[in-house]
Amino acid sequence: xxxxxxxxxxxxxxxxxxxxxxxxxxxxxxxxxxxxxxxxxxxxxxxxxxxxxxxxxxxxxxxxxxxxxxxxxxxxxxxxxxxxxxxxxxxxxxxxxxxxxxxxxxxxxxxxxxxxxxxxxxxxxxxxxxxxxxxxxxxxxxxxxxxxxxxxxxxxxxxxxxxxxxxxxxxxxxxxxxxxxxxxxxxxxxxxxxxxxxxxxxxxxxxxxxxxxxxxxxxxxxxxxxxxxxxxxxxxxxxxxxxxxxxxxxxxxxxxxxxxxxxxxxxxxxxxxxxxxxxxxxxxxxxxxxxxxxxxxxxxxxxxxxxxxxxxxxxxxxxxxx
Ligand code: NDP
Ligand code: DGY
Numbered sequence: 368x369x370x371x372x373x374x375x376x377x378x379x380x381x382x383x384x385x386x387x388x389x390x391x392x393x394x395x396x397x398x399x400x401x402x403x404x405x406x407x408x409x410x411x412x413x414x415x416x417x418x419x420x421x422x423x424x425x426x427x428x429x430x431x432x433x434x435x436x437x438x439x440x441x442x443x444x445x446x447x448x449x450x451x452x453x454x455x456x457x458x459x460x461x462x463x464x465x466x467x468x469x470x471x472x473x474x475x476x477x478x479x480x481x482x483x484x485x486x487x488x489x490x491x492x493x494x495x496x497x498x499x500x501x502x503x504x505x506x507x508x509x510x511x512x513x514x515x516x517x518x519x520x521x522x523x524x525x526x527x528x529x530x531x532x533x534x535x536x537x538x539x540x541x542x543x544x545x546x547x548x549x550x551x552x553x554x555x556x557x558x559x560x561x562x563x564x565x566x567x568x569x570x571x572x573x574x575x576x577x578x579x580x581x582x583x584x585x586x587x588x589x590x591x592x593x594x595x596x597x598x599x600x601x602x603x604x605x606x607x608x609x610x611x612x613x614x615x616x617x618x619x620x621x622x623x624x625x626x627x628x629x630x631x632x633x634x635x636x637x638x639x640x641x642x643x644x645x646x647x648x649x650x651x652x653x654x655x656x657x658x659x660x661x662x663x664x665x666x667x668x669x670x671x672x673x674x675x676x677x678x679x680x681x682x683x684x685x686x687x688x689x
């Protein structure tokens with residue numbers, strides 16, 4: 368079985384593949400993404416592909432791979448980079464990495480929310496640049512979670528894990544939205560299912576943890592931000608394209624909302640001269656939601672095991688049902 372691995376991944380994951388009998392591994396052994404031409408060449412004639420969210424696996428890649436490609440295993444829970452219709456048409460199985468990164472991503476979401484609402488990067492900068500002259504009653508104030516309403520867009524694995532972590536901060540009310548009410552997911556937080564518009568209007572904090580789909584693409588737009596409170600804070604740890612970034616910029620720049628925290632942007636990386644980076648009230652991280660050593664190692668091992676199981680025609684630990 369010939370497989371192509373599109374990046375340097377944690378050693379534990381590669382070890383699973385190299386120790387599997389009969390598995391020939393070709394790898395793009397670099398921290399940087401595989402250039403498109405090398406991806407197309409690397410995948411040719413392979414039976415398995417282990418890829419990352421930064422690899423666009425579309426028809427061109429599938430055609431370059433040829434008819435032997437049986438399994439695609441992505442080292443991510445998000446799968447918006449995969450052309451699922453084309454993959455399904457070819458009978459290719461897909462593995463992904465849910466659950467194992469939920470805690471790390473929820474933790475990062477809370478860290479980002481607190482950084483944005485309590486203005487941490489701005490405050491750290493003041494310490495360094497001499498802006499801290501004395502204790503001032505009106506200086507560096509932000510917004511706290513006590514007695515607040517938190518709206519979660521996408522109360523899935525990560526959304527619930529975020530709510531679980533925020534509840535002890537004294538949140539008064541949780542709202543959520545999605546494709547329909549999920550009483551079993553919301554019960555733990557007594558969360559109320561509401562339309563997106565009501566979530567925008569009533570939340571003090573909005574946390575986006577949904578999947579990127581045609582329905583969620585550009586969902587947080589001018590209308591959404593205009594409905595939000597001027598004192599509210601917006602956090603996105605899902606995918607950049609759920610947000611219309613120009614509309615977000617305008618909302619932040621004109622005081623329509625108080626602050627934002629983004630772990631994901633469009634594009635990634637965000638160009639260093641992007642207008643959002645000029646705003647003090649916007650905290651931007653480089654897509655590090657799942658970036659703990661342990662989580663990335665577990666993701667790599669799971670992605671490798673998904674790949675091997677698929678190649679052997681066995682049940683995968685986590686198969687995406689197409
Ligand atoms: P889940 O499948 O458990 O949750 C996805 C959620 O998206 C579901 O609750 C679903 O709600 C919701 N959703 C789907 N359509 C809509 C819609 N139209 N409006 C609102 N919500 C909607 O996935 P996870 O929680 O495991 O992961 C979620 C996403 O987080 C991933 O797809 C990925 O993009 C991102 N992610 C980012 C990371 C980072 O590093 N920043 C790390 C890990 C994941 P419903 O069931 O009602 O449709
Ligand atoms: C995912 O898995 O989808 C994240 O974006 C990275 O861990």
